[in-house]
Amino acid sequence: MVLLAGQDLNEWCLHDAVYVAACASHRCAVSPSFRLNAENACGGSLSDVTFVVSKASSHNNLLGHRKAYIHSATSLVLGKLPTMPLLACGSNAHGQLGINSTTDVHTPTQCEIALPAFTHPISISGGANHTIIITSSRELFAAGHNESGQLGLDGGDRHVFTPIPWSRDERGVPVLAACGWDHTVVLNAEGRVWGFGNNVYGQLGLGPDVAKTHEAVEIPLPEGSGEIVRIACGMRFTVFLDEAGKVYACGANKAGELLPLRAEAELDVVFNVRPLVLPPCRDVACGQYHVVFAEEDRGILSQGRNRHGQLGPADGLLSGDSAEEGSTSRRRSSRFCRFDEDRAKDCSELFSGWNFSGYVSQSKRLILWGRNNFGQLGIGTIDDNQPPTQSPIEDVMQIACGAEHTVALTANGQCFIWGWNEHGNCGLGHTTDVHTPTEIPYSGGNVRIVGCGYGHTLLYTDG
Known part of the structure; x- marks a missing residue:
């Protein structure tokens, strides 16, 4: 009518x-x-x-x-x-699935987001108990826990996806979001970065006097930094990569995840964004207490905690390999690992969960290493501390990691998932950990975009 x-x-x-x-x-x-x-x-x-x-x-x-x-x-x-076909499953204690409840669900369930089907997500990211979406109309939506302002909204938790106030005149066009435990960072098209949520550990780079913010605040970058092209969040820290390959970071540094700083101090907490002394890099991924970098020329470099081999093979350790975490020198407590140049050339994209790491190869295969007690590496066993191992999945077009689970989307629209599944975050109708890549059963078209929070998974389909 x-x-x-x-x-x-x-x-x-x-x-x-x-x-x-x-x-x-x-x-x-x-x-x-x-x-x-x-x-x-x-x-x-x-x-x-x-x-x-x-x-x-x-x-x-x-x-x-x-x-x-x-x-x-x-x-x-x-x-x-024709509601946007956005599905979610997994942990939902604070409504982070956006399905208008606080009950975990073990199969992909339609989210409540007040947008028509012709609008689609371009960025899906999540933290411990919150989810942030950027749509093709360049609007931001949030659901879940909001105690620290990590939704960019005033008030309490949101159980359905709610629009985040965002003035393009002031903040520009959002293109990418990244989430830590309870903080959110948003990159705009001009290479500027905004943050909201918890800043107790300096994870927003807003200085020691700001504990948290419910409103998006521009993150001040060091003088001379270029346009930011990549952002990544660990549990309580944030890493920035600019157009020239320079790396900057702020936040928690107790495990040496942000070393070496271009400064004299070896700090447990870095309250303002600082440059890292690293070769030029082209990609970065963050775990709970570690960071992985793809260098432009030399290889894959990782640093931080290495209790589960998440930094890479033992023969690649460069320094700090005999130091215990908690030692007086924070620089010594960090371990550094560099892969060989062949692996670096083969790497097209890095990814990381809390205690495992990996990359998508040039041939669209997955190479993973690190913790495997929940089947995080998808190799059919739960043998821990694994060296780089190739996944059986082929033609991977997109990948997303939660704390200890992974979802991969292939060129033919198949969506595979594996790893920790305590909250049904693998979407398979049960809560048993998944040790091998398993296709998620769903109906209503092909999956086009995937995203993860620490214990939940989101899928956008074409129908």
Whole structure:
């Protein structure tokens, strides 16, 4: 049904409207239990109508009122809302799945996000108990725990995906988000970086006087830094890579994950973003207490904690390999590992979970190493402290890691998952750890984009 502009809509009652989402060309009002009654307009009841779009300059009293009149619409189209096909599974104690509950789910379940199907995610990331999404319309949405402001919103937890206030005039166009335990960092198209959430450990680089922020604040970078092109978060630290391959970092440094700093001090906490003394790098990935870098020329370099071999093979250790963590010198407590140049040339993309690491090869295969007690490496065993091992999966196009689980998307649309599964985060209908890559059963099209929080998984499909 199409209603022309100016038609009196006073008889159209909007029940339970929860949110108005605005973009450049249209406005939407949607609700999980949305109903429109149109007895006077069509002689019947449209109790299942769930979609309203108006090209209006103002939504007037569309939200918060049971009756509305749209004065400036060119047209009003009514029909069922083709909700964005975004699915989630796993840990959900704080509503981080965005399914309007706080109960774990063990199979992919439709999220509640007030956006139509023609809008899709371009970035999905998550922390311990929160999820951040950037859409193709360059809007940000958040769900989950918000005690430290990690959602970029005022107030408490959100159990459905909620828009984050974001002024493009002030903050630019968002292109990528990364999450730590309870902090969030957002990169814009101009290479500037914004952060919100916990800063007790300096993970937002806002100095020692800011404990947390619920509002996005631009992260000050060192003088002379170029445009940032890559961001990655560990549990309580953040790493930045600029267009020239220079690396910067801030946050917790107790395990030596941020060494060597370009400074005299060896600090447990780095409150302001500082450059690291490293060769030029082209990629970075962060674990719980370690970092992996792909250098431009020399190899793959990793540093930080190495209790489970997450830095790489023992024969690649360069320094600190005999030092115990907690030693007086924090520089000595960090271990450094460099792979050979052949591996570096083969690496097209790095990835990391809490205690394992890996890369996607030029031939689209996965090479993984490190902790394997939950089957994190997907090699069919739980033998720990594994050297670099090739996964049987081929043609990998995208990969995402939680704390101790991994999801991989292949060129033909297959979606494989493996590792820790205590909360059903592998989406297989059970909570038993998964030791080999297993295809996630789902219906309704092919998976196009994958993302993970520490104990949860999100899938965007094409149908």
